[in-house]
Amino acid sequence: MIRRVLGPCLPKVNGFFAALALAGCSAFSPEVPEEIQQANPDNLPKSTITNFDEALVCMDDLMVIHEVPSLYLASQGIENLTSDRSISTGGKEMLITALAKMSTRSKAVRFVSYGVDIRDILDLQAAHPDKADFRAPDLFIRGGVTQVNKNLWSGQRGSGASLVFDDGQLTDGGTFFILKGEEDLTGSYSLNSGYGTVTVDMSVGHIANLQIIPGIASSNTLALKHQEGTAITADLTIGDFGFSYSFTDTESLDFNTVFRSLIQVGTIEIIGKLHNVPYWRCLANAGSVSTRSAALRERFNELGTAEDRSALYRFVQTALRDAQYYLGEVNGSFDLPTRTALQTYQQRHGLLATGLIDFETFRLMNLFTPSRDVPYIPWWDADLRQAPRTPAAATNGKKG
Template sequence: MMLFTKKTAVSSLVCLMLNGCNSTPRNEIPFFETSLVENQSLMKPIRSISNFDDSLSCMDQLLLKKNIPTTYITSKLIPDASGKVFVSVKDMIITSLSKMSRSSHSFEFVDFETDPLKQDTVQNITTLLLNSGDMHIPKPQLYVSGAITSMDQNVMIKGTGFGVASDDFEIGTTSDLIATNFSLELHLGDFDTRTILPGIESANELAIAGKGDALDGGGRISKAGTQFSLSTAYSQGVGPATRALVDLGTIEIVGKWAEVPYWRCLSLDQTHPEFQREMHDWFKAMNMSEQINFFGNALYAGGYLTTPETEGLTTTLKQAILTFQRDEGIVPTGIPNFETYERIMRHYVTIDENGRFKNIGWDEATEADRRGDNIWPDADKTNQNPLKVEVATLPEKPEYALNESVIFTVRTNREAWLYCYYKNSKGVMTKVYPSIFQENPKITGLGSLTIPPKKTPDLFAFTMTNTGNESLLCAAAEQQLDEKKIPDLFKSDFTAINSAFKNVSLQDTLKGLSTGDIAFGSADWKVK
């Protein structure tokens, strides 16, 4: 019997080996198909943002109002003196400068690499064109210098532990806290003289937290025993921390150089380091039905929906989410995710006198809040945040001299169709936006529009040629106006349109062509 069993086992093993050797990958197609699915990322990508994202947008508006001319800037490589922070600080600086130049066009980064070890196709072609005289690189006026100056690991460690044991079992728990500090210093230099501008510097430090918890135990019953170990670890990465330091440092050095009140942009509630973490806890506490209800009511209150959409993720709600995401500069997916929730909550959350986050609505108390127009109506009520359009002149002043040029800035609080009309001192009105120079009539609520484009002011100009009172009127509409009813109002750029509305005002005429909400904004000045 024993001999038969051994023969059977050996035969089975031989057959198994032969079958294994004879198998081909074609027999495992379902397995390989699954690998294509499992290889996909578990999470959808989101925009890299820091606590200072809104502060960078705030700086963009300050630079725009100050009418800072476009400045060519570059950056040295920002080294890591500690050798422990492996991030590209220079690229983060470029992103920060770009965000604060979205509307103001205050900075253009000169990208040129001289290190022969880092030459690529673009750089090689650039070198060839420069040598042949077919390309000109503008000389930077400013440059950013600095370094990650220190990285002190395990500055503070706090550990606790507790355990119980007997002859038959033992159990214990431990908990550790670890603090690591690192600092970043940035300076602004004059490229002509290669000197660091005095007083234009930033030196900031940040603590990175680490936490670990563990539970271990074991037991014995007679001669048999068992053991278990459970542990969790939390370690903040240096990437987001470095981005926060870079954003803060860039705001400081640019604010000091441009002589604008940059500290106003650093006092926003959203810069609080716990803001995103607290919002994430609130978001996780809601189930899917509650999330849909929140997005439907909040986007209605924000003016993105004509009626609250709370009966599931409808096409209308997805389109409203998509529009809001475009206005906020986040990845437009149309999906009610945390990133979108966090941006909406910036219109509903402030910090109270005790330093805690609190929900706010649209009442007398919040109307006086320092964020003012940033607050939306209460999502549980029926009133909506109205469509708004703001018009201003650059430079911003009530009077201009003859032959002086004016630039206009226009900003809406959400996506809209924009129409702007200029009225000269003789009362002649002409359409100046959209035009052959700026053809897209639909704008987002992200940043400001300049007329003419500040980046290319040579396209056309508004030069004061006659004394008297002049103005610019802009209409922002939720839906495209019915241009076919009065085509003379829209078809010709920079030509008189007064004859198109003889007995009523231009505002009333445009209102009559609108099928949805429409808002008006204007700027008035005097030419002497």
């Protein structure tokens, strides 16, 4: 009896419960993708690394090789000079970190931390109670973010579709018509991304007369694909019941990472010019590490699996000796002094200091060669002749 009474309504009742079930499935809180959690853990501090950290260590080795004297520097800061307030005010701290990383072994740069007014440093030196030990800086670095274009390019692509199961019935409601019994499904899918640029200018001047040194400057622009997103929507109508579903997944990158990278590149250029060392050796491959690594791995596998590994050992000994990590003979023997020097090299470059020749160590020794313009292992000679002398990302930098 009940079934006969409710019989005409069962499709609508079933549609109602189906809509409830779908709504329940979509009510869960969105989960952060695993790869994002691994790159940005919430339970453990993580070192801030850019594509140019390895170039900073390369510069340190380069200045060890050339035995450069120490430069005493100060800075008023690397400020954000644009109207974009999302750029960090911590440029000076980023500069200090970059200088520290590139002078660990060489001691080629000594940063004198002082206030914002460079002119007061000389007054402080005269009045300092321990002025015999106080060393006023000789030079100062100044600069800032001069251009920001977060909307250099943006794009969206998408598509949509609909499917009608039942057109329903149009009935006259007097004042207006009423559509009843309609059953349809509609959906859409879209992708979007954004691309922007940041420019940083830096220069150097003398503390004594506050004059900027001609030719000792850096101006670089770096781009960032800062946003990437996906959006999905769906609508289901069954008679008088309806269900809507939406899904969005957007990842945004911070332009301050670009700011830090540009400070690192500018610091390498400026210090390299001041010390008159071939700093471009450390920048030549910094912007193309990932593309070169695949070809280099093939060469590493050839040398690493050969019966006679003396060629690989001689390469490692030569690279370590050139950078003054190893003081022994290049004899093709993987002896204790070689392994000890290799451990020191790995530790300095932030690698696992095993003393073994792994691919990451092999890669660094060939991509960042402070003592020469060509790699130790010729695996991309043809490509090398076409490679730019400055990193691909630093579009405006020029070798001085």
